[in-house]
Amino acid sequence: MNEKTKELPACPVETTLTLIGDKWKVLILRDLMSGTKRFGELKKSIGTVSQKVLTAQLRDMEANGLVHRDVYAEVPPRVEYSLTELGQSLKPILDAMWNWGEDYKNSVTGN
Numbered sequence: 001m002n003e004k005t006k007e008l009p010a011c012p013v014e015t016t017l018t019l020i021g022d023k024w025k026v027l028i029l030r031d032l033m034s035g036t037k038r039f040g041e042l043k044k045s046i047g048t049v050s051q052k053v054l055t056a057q058l059r060d061m062e063a064n065g066l067v068h069r070d071v072y073a074e075v076p077p078r079v080e081y082s083l084t085e086l087g088q089s090l091k092p093i094l095d096a097m098w099n100w101g102e103d104y105k106n107s108v109t110g111n
Contacts, residue, residue: 019064020090024049024057026097029083029090032067036082066090 008015020026027046031037037045043054058081061067066087072078083090 016093019066020093022057024053025061026094028054028057028061028067028081029087029094032081032083032087033091033094036070036080039079039081042081061087 009018020029024046027049028042031042031045039054039058042058043049043051046054049057058067058069062069065084068082068084068087070080070082072080
């Protein structure tokens with residue numbers, strides 16, 4: 001058992017929320033589901049997140065095995081992010097959140 005496993009909650013739902021429960025992490029996952037993105041692309045598509053927070057969220061997701069980071073030895077340096085296989089496995093959860101959100105919006109707007 002590694003250090004991360006010891007820190008995880010006993011409840012599987014709480015474990016999932018620990019890993020992706022932050023607003024920014026879910027939006028990062030949403031944007032990376034379609035493929036590899038550069039830092040600037042992520043920042044622009046997410047919107048109001050600060051560079052510092054986005055960097056911290058990406059590092060945390062990388063440490064948890066959800067995101068892969070590629071750094072290219074170019075000037076200026078190019079950094080690209082993609083989902084790992086584990087990160088991709090969250091697609092059904094994000095799809096369910098999307099569908100629920102659509103249903104909710106339709107129910108409150110009467111559509």
